[in-house]
Amino acid sequence: MSTEAASPQGLTKSRIEALSDGIFAVAMTLLVLDIKPPEVIQAAALPRELLALWPRCLSYAVSFLMLGIYWVGQHNQFHLIRRADRTLLWINILFLMAISFVPFSTALLSAYPLQPSAQTVYGATLIAIGLILLSHWAYATRRHRLVDAELDDRMIRFVIRRILIGPALFTLAIALSSFSAAASLLLYAVTPLLYVLPGRVDQHWRPSGR
Amino acid sequence: MSTEAASPQGLTKSRIEALSDGIFAVAMTLLVLDIKPPEVIQAAALPRELLALWPRCLSYAVSFLMLGIYWVGQHNQFHLIRRADRTLLWINILFLMAISFVPFSTALLSAYPLQPSAQTVYGATLIAIGLILLSHWAYATRRHRLVDAELDDRMIRFVIRRILIGPALFTLAIALSSFSAAASLLLYAVTPLLYVLPGRVDQHWRPSGR
């Protein structure tokens, strides 16, 4: 533990959260810069040009939701983490570095929605974020380093399994991309819904929350 | 209710607010990127070119005010909502996804102020935000789920009516856009003033505030 961990006010934890909220907010909002008003010659062509923006709107929605999911994930971890230390701080900054990269990956996917290399970069970015978030949790919970001693091991493993859903599906999407770019895209679009829609998860969280 | 709802510190509520404030701040400030210094050949033409920016400045002002109005609306709801749960969290992220879309809709309206399709996209964005905010309130207040049991039903209905003003007028603006694009634009410009200018509203709020 460093001085920051020793800080009784938890100042570090709250400032990491403040920086994170800021970076998430900017990254989520920058996504829209990738959707630009079409440049049309004839007014009559505008409706058709607008409809042609749908792949960009889909990328926007998927990336926004995935950023929201990762934001909730980090938030939930911090809810259970009691204090921060130097290593946790730098894992967080690495995490935010990957988060800030999402607007680029999204712009790339929007520009080349059916190219395997673009799909791979997009998937790799989201996998990297997931794995950093996983290491964040693994570091904090190893021998209950930064969490309450009473925190249930089943809860620790449950969070790990839940984080892994994303990277697992995105690895599948990357593998699919060489065979069927459309199937890969579909998988990217469906994955966020698995996190967002309520399910067994919430029943699991309930008892351990009190 | 999930663990987050059970959290006695209301951590989740304050972090949703932090992310919201960040996204509103970025979305509101990005609007200005749509107004660019004119590229002129002759210096003498600059004043005229600057005056020609007025439709963009008007879009900027209307969108900024509407974002301000929705920010106040969300803020007022959170003032009365006692705790957050998982569903409320995701309604909020959907809300923020629509908020972040406003810079695109504004850029579109600025580029094509008199095109019905641009006016429709702009109006549809603002209507979507209003309806998500409405569902946020409806979810939180249904059977006083997330608000105080004492919260007056008249107050609940008053908030609903107030939110609906925007979507109602924007629906009218969309309907108008095919007949008179100018009248539609005017309606977009006037609507924010209805929220901003003081009126009977404030008398209504006063007694229930204590």
Place this chain on the structure above:
Amino acid sequence: MSTEAASPQGLTKSRIEALSDGIFAVAMTLLVLDIKPPEVIQAAALPRELLALWPRCLSYAVSFLMLGIYWVGQHNQFHLIRRADRTLLWINILFLMAISFVPFSTALLSAYPLQPSAQTVYGATLIAIGLILLSHWAYATRRHRLVDAELDDRMIRFVIRRILIGPALFTLAIALSSFSAAASLLLYAVTPLLYVLPGRVDQHWRPSGR
């Protein structure tokens, strides 16, 4: 007074501050987007092209400092204002609308540093911000509406005089711009220093601060 004013937690005041800090942070950081790496053909030309960026760097510095000054000004007012009400809220949103406009005015001045019309738009933006900040203070302090009853009238007038320095000098800069664009530019560059450098001001603040 509305419910928000009645709110004992001062929630509204702190959320206005949060939105303000966000908008100031974004507006201040967006200024740099106006300084772009030069596009050069020959590597040998790069140093010269970089030196040619100085007017943009100067605009950047002046605008950043003026935004910093107005941020401090709003902050100092909120330090003395005890509660917010609906009118104060909307004055603040108008204030932020003008703040968000600064990146455009700066980009315009950077592109046309010696054109009277660009200098006028730049000055008018900063004057508008100053006058809105003045009305913010006038509204809050009139009959000690939102400040402590004990707040000294001399302090109230001192803040007013201090805010007026900027708009007064910027009005002079606009008037000068038709005669000598260089003198006008110089005045824009010097004004922030009057606020930043320590002076009699600090002596004045000291006794009334306790």
Place this chain on the structure above:
Amino acid sequence: MSTEAASPQGLTKSRIEALSDGIFAVAMTLLVLDIKPPEVIQAAALPRELLALWPRCLSYAVSFLMLGIYWVGQHNQFHLIRRADRTLLWINILFLMAISFVPFSTALLSAYPLQPSAQTVYGATLIAIGLILLSHWAYATRRHRLVDAELDDRMIRFVIRRILIGPALFTLAIALSSFSAAASLLLYAVTPLLYVLPGRVDQHWRPSGR
């Protein structure tokens, strides 16, 4: 000391931190705007074009980490600083002005990674940030002006030495740039790791942290 220093709530300190977190978040996230999807004619060329982005990705990573390092540095200082005064406030705004400049310096280095003038501007920006942070600490600790009277002099000097690592290495990188642009680049890439990787530092911090 001004009124702000006298403020018992430490309001100023927390609002400087809020503005700083916002500006750091925006500056860190804007870095990615410099990496753009390649514009390719043939789909087969996309993978090669993506690989060609690696210098931009490296600049992104180095700048992101350096901003993270400076953010941690400011944060650590504020942890030990008990109150803010007017001078400290303006040193901070100067600091943030240099921080906001980093996206430009990074874009410049990305565009001209092997040009001495671009390397010099990049290094000079990071040196300026380091020196402002140093003056921030020197001002706060001189005769224990704004820190606890008990703060150990060895701790004060330790922080100074630690801040100086960056500017010293960046000065070397600038000096190297005329001889070997590649060696200079390498030094820029290695420096952040010296701060991020754990080392003797952490042992040093531990005892003085309580």
